[in-house]
Amino acid sequence: MERQIRLFRDIQKETYNDEGVSTNTSSEQADVEAVVYKIFCSFEHKAKIDPDLPKLNKNLHSKLLKSWLLNLPKNYSCLDASRPWLIYWILHSLWLLNDIPSSEILSSVVNFLTKCQHKEGGYGGGPLQHPHLGTTYAAVNALSIIGTDEAYNSIDRSALQNFLWTLRDVDGSFALHKGGEQDIRGAYCAASIAKMTNIYTDALFDKTAEWIVSCQTYEGGFAGCPGMEAHGGYTFCGIACLALLNRTQVCDIDALLRWSVNRQMRLEGGFQGRTNKLVDGCYSFWQGAILPIVSAILAQDDKELIETVLFNQDALQEYILICCQSPEGGLRDKPGKPRDIYHTCYTLSGLSVAQHGTGAGEATVVGSPRNELHRTHPLHNIAPHLAYNALHYFIRHPPPVNDEK
Numbered sequence: 001m002e003r004q005i006r007l008f009r010d011i012q013k014e015t016y017n018d019e020g021v022s023t024n025t026s027s028e029q030a031d032v033e034a035v036v037y038k039i040f041c042s043f044e045h046k047a048k049i050d051p052d053l054p055k056l057n058k059n060l061h062s063k064l065l066k067s068w069l070l071n072l073p074k075n076y077s078c079l080d081a082s083r084p085w086l087i088y089w090i091l092h093s094l095w096l097l098n099d100i101p102s103s104e105i106l107s108s109v110v111n112f113l114t115k116c117q118h119k120e121g122g123y124g125g126g127p128l129q130h131p132h133l134g135t136t137y138a139a140v141n142a143l144s145i146i147g148t149d150e151a152y153n154s155i156d157r158s159a160l161q162n163f164l165w166t167l168r169d170v171d172g173s174f175a176l177h178k179g180g181e182q183d184i185r186g187a188y189c190a191a192s193i194a195k196m197t198n199i200y201t202d203a204l205f206d207k208t209a210e211w212i213v214s215c216q217t218y219e220g221g222f223a224g225c226p227g228m229e230a231h232g233g234y235t236f237c238g239i240a241c242l243a244l245l246n247r248t249q250v251c252d253i254d255a256l257l258r259w260s261v262n263r264q265m266r267l268e269g270g271f272q273g274r275t276n277k278l279v280d281g282c283y284s285f286w287q288g289a290i291l292p293i294v295s296a297i298l299a300q301d302d303k304e305l306i307e308t309v310l311f312n313q314d315a316l317q318e319y320i321l322i323c324c325q326s327p328e329g330g331l332r333d334k335p336g337k338p339r340d341i342y343h344t345c346y347t348l349s350g351l352s353v354a355q356h357g358t359g360a361g362e363a364t365v366v367g368s369p370r371n372e373l374h375r376t377h378p379l380h381n382i383a384p385h386l387a388y389n390a391l392h393y394f395i396r397h398p399p400p401v402n403d404e405k
């Protein structure tokens with residue numbers, strides 16, 4: 001806790017702008033620091049009594065996630081167009097916690113996702129909804145986590161490939177749905193889906209890497225589309241998509257590294273999404289996963305870097321374990337915010353990245369050794385072997401040839 005206490009003092013002086021005037025941004029930052037600092041101090045006392053702390057409340061989180069899979073609280077009705085996302089977030093979180101539901105439940109999930117599949121390819125947010133790249137990415141990831149023949153065979157890959165073609169523009173960008181917005185999430189979701197289901201072709205992603213690099217901003221991160229602000233969510237999509245396309249050399253990797261390492265907060269230990277914004281547990285994955293990808297890219301020139309973790313793994317784990325766990329189960333953005341399924345998934349995914357680093361060395365687990373989570377693939381965000389199993393199944397079972405493309 002030395003680190004936080006020392007840095008808190010430095011940061012207090014910096015909550016004013018260049019003229020020494022407090023701004024909304026600086027005072028919101030100071031408020032979060034004060035809350036986090038207080039939590040860290042009271043934690044320090046508890047940790048003196050119980051050396052097993054900080055503890056990841058695995059059983060509590062698992063129990064809640066399994067209940068969410070069967071019955072969602074009423075306030076989730078606004079996510080009726082995101083049901084494959086909810087399924088993916090729950091199944092991936094459970095996998096990280098080593099607590100996969102029974103095969104009967106998983107089979108009924110496959111059944112439900114099949115109802116969300118559109119006859120023209122891709123998955124909607126629920127039965128009879130229009131297909132969307134986000135929900136299609138979530139459905140493909142969920143089915144790959146389930147990993148049974150039934151799950152793999154439920155995907156109509158010829159129609160899926162047609163669906164991706166309908167969303168592609170001549171400049172290599174992808175719209176998220178027919179007539180919808182074109183942004184970097186579209187390119188990432190399309191590449192992740194196409195690679196995992198083995199429907200990738202060079203023609204489908206012609207110019208996509210060039211379009212993505214046009215989203216890299218003067219700060220070094222990537223924006224949702226050209227000319228906009230760099231953000232962790234979009235930066236993950238940008239660099240993960242370039243890595244999936246094997247085209248990382250087109251971007252400025254040093255600028256990306258500088259931008260992303262500077263998004264880890266000095267007092268809180270978690271990541272912010274963009275410059276001058278607040279820490280949020282979900283960026284533990286969106287920002288945290290960028291750094292092992294960057295290590296792997298840099299290791300192409302310098303092999304030793306494959307084991308080099310480019311962020312403070314302990315500080316991120318402390319933020320997640322001490323500040324993001326809701327006492328009733330589930331995880332959250334920051335203290336004072338309610339838990340939710342999205343933040344449960346991405347804080348746990350970030351915790352896994354922080355524990356396993358580049359995946360090449362030993363795990364570094366803060367607190368009890370029982371806090372260790374399963375590994376996640378930094379490009380697809382499902383377990384590495386589940387991504388591998390899906391891809392190899394689809395290599396062994398190619399879709400019927402699509403003569404039109």
Ligand SMILES: CC(C)=CCC/C(C)=C/CC/C(C)=C/COP(=O)(O)OP(=O)(O)O
Nearest residue numbers: 134185231233234237273274277278280286
């Ligand atoms: C694969 C896929 C679909 C990825 C999604 C990536 C992702 C999380 C994008 C974030 C988009 C965004 C601009 C959030 C800003 O929210 P805000 O202004 O509320 O938050 P902030 O203050 O932390 O920036």
Ligand SMILES: [Zn+2]
Nearest residue numbers: 280281282333
């Ligand atoms: Zn968040």
